[in-house]
Amino acid sequence: MAVGAIVRDAHALQAQRIIRDDSLGALYGKKGKGLANLIDNGLRALALMVEQDQTLAQVPPGVMGLIPGETRHIYASSIPDAFRTCVLMYSSIGSLEQWSDEEQVDETAEETNKRFFTEVRDAVLTRSPELRPYFNKLIPLYSGGVPFRFGFSNPRTILNFGILSANRQPSGIKDAQAKLWQLKCSKDYTGVRHAALIFGVPNVEDPTVSPTQKDILRTNIHEIERQADRFEMQFVPV
Known part of the structure; x- marks a missing residue:
């Protein structure tokens, strides 16, 4: 299950957690907030590595507990639209409502x-x-x-x-x-x-x-x- 995504187009690169806060809370209770921070920091670290001319396949596994998946090439009208696609395809407990451009x-x-x-x-x-x-x-x-x-x-x-x-x-x-x-x-x-x-x-x-x-x-x-x-x-x- 995907907990976050890194999206890149011709102009920008953005990392974002796609698993919802309430889902983490339901799964891990009070520890959910700390886990959300850990995922956010891990995604930022991965995004920085990708930004430095590396692909996800080249970054080390297990960055703050996160394991990069395969790179996917998709059609999207915008970066928020790409995140919506990530939620639909890879995260059953992600949120679609937040992705408005x-x-x-x-x-x-x-x-x-x-x-x-x-x-x-x-x-x-x-x-x-x-x-x-x-x-x-x-x-x-x-x-x-x-x-x-x-x-x-x-x-x-x-x-x-x-x-x-x-x-x-x-x-x-x-x-x-x-x-x-x-x-x-x-x-x-x-x-x-x-x-x-x-x-x-x-x-x-x-x-x-x-x-x-x-x-x-x-x-x-x-x-x-x-x-x-x-x-x-x-x-x-x-």
Whole structure:
């Protein structure tokens, strides 16, 4: 069982314990805290050795009780994403919730939103190519205001799109609230009758989403639906 991981990409190297504090406490009682410190120090020592142009295979075994495993080459969108993969593959008592990439949340979320929107647009245009002029429309929120870009707009409907990721739910909620407000303002200004927010959400059967994340996800989806109802709009999770 893996208790920690060392992840390296083209720009950085990071070592992190992936076994949870509560798991160590359950296994070793009061000694769990000392063991956590020992693992943390051992991982830092191993990371320093790797940083000095050594591979894990070359470092001595048993550094503070830690034995390096094999080097694995994986695809990940970020270092936190790589740690999540390590937990999923090698640690049954690791934690997924802690791996949120705070420094890259905005950039990653924007790229994910773009991919989701592109997939939706391409699927729609495959069936109804005549709708192409209505995608990616610029619409002001009020008279004389700076136009905002909406996913879809025609004389009857305004739509916007986004993503609610399991491991970035706070930022996803903020994005949904901002887009609901933009939709409401533009709906009022243009007089369009229908407006909706379409968000991609995780599949409830996704094994990488923890039960806690699923519970929070259900609560967040319900809250966005209620806010959309107050604005007389629809929220459509897909």
